[in-house]
Amino acid sequence: MLAYIARRLIAIPFLLLGVASVSFLLSQxxxxxxxxxxxxxxxxxxxxxxxxVKAQWGLDQPLPVRxxxxxxxxxxxxxxxxxxxxxxxxxxIAERLPATLELVFAAMIIGTIMGVGLGLxxxxxxxxxxxxxxxxxxxxxxxxxxxxxxxxxxYLLSVRVALVPGTGRLPPRVEPPPDxxxxxxxxxxxxxxxxxxxxxxxxxxxxxxxxxxxxxxVITRLVRSSLIEGLSQDYARTARAKGAPxxxxxxxxxxxxxxxxxxxxxxxxxxxxxxxxxLTEAIFAWPGIxxxxxxxxxxxxYPAIGGVTIVGSIAFLLANLLTDxxxxxANPRIKVGG
Amino acid sequence: MSAPLLxxxxxxxxxxxxxxxxxxxxxxVDLTLEPGKxxxxxxxxxxxxxxAMMAFLQLLxxxxxxxxxxxxxxxxxxxxxxxKIRRIRGKAVGCIFQDPLSAFNPVITLGDQIIEAIRLxxxxxxxxxxxxxxxxxxELVAIPQPARRVRxxxxxxxxxxxxxxxxxxxxxxxxxxxxxxxPTTALDVTVQAQILDLLGDLRKELGIGLILITxxxxxxxxxxxxxxxxxxxxxxxxxxxxxxFYETAHPxxxxxxxxxxxxxxxxxxxxxxxxxxxxFSRPPGCSFHxxxxxAQAICMTEDPPLRRLGAGRCACHFPVRTPQEAPA
Ligand SMILES: Nc1ncnc2c1ncn2[C@@H]1O[C@H](COP(=O)(O)OP(=O)(O)OP(=O)(O)O)[C@@H](O)[C@H]1O
Ligand SMILES: [Mg+2]
Numbered sequence: 001m002l003a004y005i006a007r008r009l010i011a012i013p014f015l016l017l018g019v020a021s022v023s024f025l026l027s028q029x030x031x032x033x034x035x036x037x038x039x040x041x042x043x044x045x046x047x048x049x050x051x052x053v054k055a056q057w058g059l060d061q062p063l064p065v066r067x068x069x070x071x072x073x074x075x076x077x078x079x080x081x082x083x084x085x086x087x088x089x090x091x092x093i094a095e096r097l098p099a100t101l102e103l104v105f106a107a108m109i110i111g112t113i114m115g116v117g118l119g120l121x122x123x124x125x126x127x128x129x130x131x132x133x134x135x136x137x138x139x140x141x142x143x144x145x146x147x148x149x150x151x152x153x154x155y156l157l158s159v160r161v162a163l164v165p166g167t168g169r170l171p172p173r174v175e176p177p178p179d180x181x182x183x184x185x186x187x188x189x190x191x192x193x194x195x196x197x198x199x200x201x202x203x204x205x206x207x208x209x210x211x212x213x214x215x216x217x218v219i220t221r222l223v224r225s226s227l228i229e230g231l232s233q234d235y236a237r238t239a240r241a242k243g244a245p246x247x248x249x250x251x252x253x254x255x256x257x258x259x260x261x262x263x264x265x266x267x268x269x270x271x272x273x274x275x276x277x278x279l280t281e282a283i284f285a286w287p288g289i290x291x292x293x294x295x296x297x298x299x300x301x302y303p304a305i306g307g308v309t310i311v312g313s314i315a316f317l318l319a320n321l322l323t324d325x326x327x328x329x330a331n332p333r334i335k336v337g338g
Numbered sequence: 339m340s341a342p343l344l345x346x347x348x349x350x351x352x353x354x355x356x357x358x359x360x361x362x363x364x365x366x367v368d369l370t371l372e373p374g375k376x377x378x379x380x381x382x383x384x385x386x387x388x389x390a391m392m393a394f395l396q397l398l399x400x401x402x403x404x405x406x407x408x409x410x411x412x413x414x415x416x417x418x419x420x421x422k423i424r425r426i427r428g429k430a431v432g433c434i435f436q437d438p439l440s441a442f443n444p445v446i447t448l449g450d451q452i453i454e455a456i457r458l459x460x461x462x463x464x465x466x467x468x469x470x471x472x473x474x475x476x477e478l479v480a481i482p483q484p485a486r487r488v489r490x491x492x493x494x495x496x497x498x499x500x501x502x503x504x505x506x507x508x509x510x511x512x513x514x515x516x517x518x519x520x521p522t523t524a525l526d527v528t529v530q531a532q533i534l535d536l537l538g539d540l541r542k543e544l545g546i547g548l549i550l551i552t553x554x555x556x557x558x559x560x561x562x563x564x565x566x567x568x569x570x571x572x573x574x575x576x577x578x579x580x581x582x583f584y585e586t587a588h589p590x591x592x593x594x595x596x597x598x599x600x601x602x603x604x605x606x607x608x609x610x611x612x613x614x615x616x617x618f619s620r621p622p623g624c625s626f627h628x629x630x631x632x633a634q635a636i637c638m639t640e641d642p643p644l645r646r647l648g649a650g651r652c653a654c655h656f657p658v659r660t661p662q663e664a665p666a
Contacts, residue, residue, distance in 0.1 A: 240397055
């Protein structure tokens with residue numbers, strides 16, 4: 001197992017190099033002109049200014065040279081400088097990644113608890129009114145566009161009844177807690193500041209719920225169908241023949257087997273959300289890398305796009321590895337290593 | 339004669355299909371088993387053998403409707419509340435299923451599955467003590483290195499070893515009755531005999547009653563005290579083992595006996611022609627008549643009742659009587 005993990009870890013840099021190369025080439029192939037993002041419209045006819053800007057950003061070099069510069073910078077952890085913020089992309093991302101991670105973790109926790117819980121009850125009482133309602137709830141969660149459900153909930157719960165605060169991670173002019181993990185909720189607790197914790201949690205609640213609801217939809221349906229399948233398996237009959245009540249058959253037997261597909265879905269969902277929480281971040285003005293990517297794409301900020309791509313890929317590869325490990329743990333029939 | 343361990347009378351089961359049609363899978367089955375004896379239940383696929391067993395243990399899906407009587411140690415199981423019958427399942431009645439690979443949970447160690455079987459009926463036994471018991475049971479069914487094997491998962495066992503583990507689990511709470519539903523069908527021919535011997539020896543040693551379900555009369559020949567032959571959801575012939583073989587009365591039983599492979603047989607095996615009917619399209623009259631060489635007009639209209647005949651009982655208008663001759 002350890003050898004397997006080591007081998008997978010060694011492979012990650014090579015995979016990343018591939019991802020970086022592809023993302024670099026794609027960015028070079030797009031039609032848009034990054035100059036437009038760098039040079040104000042009215043200075044475009046001034047050849048001196050244009051040349052100076054091109055030289056500054058390496059835009060006047062031939063493609064292979066630009067590629068070489070890009071990769072060698074990358075190897076030193078330098079993701080380039082954002083055209084838009086004029087700051088190193090690595091710094092931008094380091095600042096924004098914890099916000100995304102905090103949101104995604106919270107959403108995953110909510111989505112998993114809700115999804116597994118509803119899936120369990122649905123399977124236990126399948127065909128009942130509850131089952132029907134849970135399925136509708138799951139269907140809505142996974143099919144409603146987030147920009148819609150997010151906006152509606154934001155309007156209802158924040159604007160109309162002021163149950164939750166507005167957008168962002170904290171109220172305006174409130175200082176974030178000292179940086180330890182980058183998660184405001186966790187850092188506030190570490191600093192022993194319960195007020196700040198409550199504020200951070202209140203801000204996190206709605207976006208995490210909206211995103212978590214979407215996640216729970218997928219999970220509810222997966223858990224429900226895996227459990228119902230499990231309950232009709234021979235091993236479930238054996239358990240009943242041993243005298244197990246239905247609740248035990250469901251949890252000790254069907255759920256144990258449902259963990260195998262569940263872990264896979266959780267891993268992929270997590271990796272997907274790192275860059276896929278874009279809409280949620282945009283609506284709730286959440287300063288994560290999703291909104292960074294959107295802005296980067298809109299302004300042809302290649303270094304920013306490339307940086308987010310790399311970070312997203314790292315998240316994806318790591319989540320994939322963790323998923324495989326968890327999968328092997330949940331499924332003794334899988335032999336890893338060899 | 340002592341009071342029967344299990345006394346099934348007029349057991350009926352019907353299933354509803356998707357279109358709401360109801361069909362009887364069991365049409366009034368009578369079976370009796372004395373304590374410590376072996377009853378062989380024989381019949382082709384679809385004759386209702388499994389349904390009969392699952393019915394009185396209430397292990398059928400909710401689409402099944404069950405009526406009749408099944409008394410186990412005097413207690414009526416039909417209509418018993420779920421919580422009460424759970425205390426009988428796995429405790430006083432152990433089950434062994436056909437395919438031990440699918441019958442075990444693939445992601446749980448065999449030891450843990452046996453521990454569960456024990457602790458479902460007695461919470462006061464610690465996990466550690468239950469594991470010790472699982473090891474003892476593995477030893478009992480001759481699984482080598484029990485302390486190591488209880489920590490393994492089903493896929494790490496060979497088919498034969500897995501079925502031994504299944505027997506061990508069925509024996510976990512010292513049952514009075516074992517139900518083995520085609521316990522060797524999924525196994526290699528070479529290990530089938532070993533498993534049957536083990537099952538026979540253990541139940542004799544422990545004084546457990548056994549219902550052995552099979553479609554192969556040869557399997558029960560050497561083991562069963564009594565035999566019940568099922569066809570089309572009914573018992574068509576039943577009685578002590580020897581008369582079933584040497585004074586066969588029902589043409590269907592005769593066909594099954596002919597189909598038993600023997601060492602000195604030359605030529606191909608003789609199978610009963612045709613296939614058993616589905617429960618949704620059973621012929622009127624005796625349901626065996628379309629395949630029966632002795633069928634006459636009455637067989638197509640009237641279902642024969644199970645009547646006493648010699649040492650046993652038979653449901654046939656024109657029973658066969660093979661001459662009584664003991665084998666040399
Ligand atoms: N859940 C069910 N719903 C509908 N019909 C069923 C169900 N279970 C069994 N049956 C029907 O009942 C009949 C008897 O089935 P059963 O499983 O008892 O046969 P069997 O004698 O055990 O055969 P086999 O040797 O194949 O195990 C079959 O025709 C089968 O189609
Ligand atoms: Mg069967």
